[in-house]
Amino acid sequence: MKKISFEEFQKLNFEGFKKINEKILQNNIKWWAHSGSLLGFIRDKKLISWDDDIDMGMRLYDFKKNFQLLSKIANEENYKLIDRLDYFGLDVARFIYKEKYIIEYKGKEYISSPYIDVMMGVSSKNNNLLKRKLWSWTNNYLFIFNSFWKPLPYFGWKFNKVKKIHWYEQFSVFIVRIILFPLFLALPLQNLWLKHKSKDKSDKVSFYYNYDNLGIIYDVNKLQEKKINDFKILVNDNYLEELNLRFKEWKILPSKEKQIPHHIFLTPNLNKYKNKYKIDPFIIK
DSSP states (O other): OEEEEHHHHHHHHHHHHHHHHHHHHHTTOOEEEOHHHHHIIIIISSOOTTOOSEEEEEEHHHHHHTHHHHHHHHHHTTEEEEEGGGGSOOSEEEEEESOOEEEEETTEEEEEOOEEEEEEEEEOSSOOHHHHHHHHHHHHHTGGGTTTTSOOOSEEEETTEEEEOOHHHHHHHHHHHHHTGGGGGHHHHHHHHHHHHTTOOOSEEEESSOTTOOOOOEETTSOEEEEETTEEEEEOTTHHHHHHHHHSSTTSOOOGGGOSOSSSEEOSOHHHHTTTOOOOTTTOO
16 A cells, blocks of 8 residues: 555545546536535635545436446546445445555554545425434434444544544444334435435435535536636535535634544554555445
């Protein structure tokens, strides 16, 4: 496994993203920047210097319609397109680089593949609080079943800190899965609903994976084109409102303590764990 700096890791993903983005837009498939990537492109004219992934959104209808083409584009740039449909959840997809790296960051080492998150937008005509809460509850409460037949990862991330997941935590989650097993039946129903939504060509969508509970509405026919240095990107027509909702004082850099990657995972002893440790994109978010 090759060892690289965090700057090299980010550059590798960004260069791959620019090629994928260009091909997707050339094929008239609409996708747009959101969350931290939107913030970086608008405020800094680049990725945020400590951001370790790229955040894009796409209408579920467009994703399913163009899945084979998107997979081909991914392979051409040494990425693999992962569809979570096979893992009980059609809420997010990922372009994952086919190689893993040991990443050096502030004197510590991490393991990850560069990747691009693609949040799925489903038809949503209004920003209804009850609907947002229901979607958020579904995604959070049923998360433990998203990878039911897979063990938990050896490492996890919570509250900006990396920690090893101990055997008793693994066991506790296993017990919870057994107790709540009837809820497992809700996942096929969730997927049936999402498959139904994937046939809906409505212009207005919001992300089903409603992690921030904001329920922002995106109109795919009103996306704005932004020129960022040597490439173009699509953004929400109300991107300033989105930034104000999501980040409040987004024009100001956060404190140094908060300028940290949120997705790469600390490996305290690579020799001990290198044969066991694996970042599983279907489990870790």
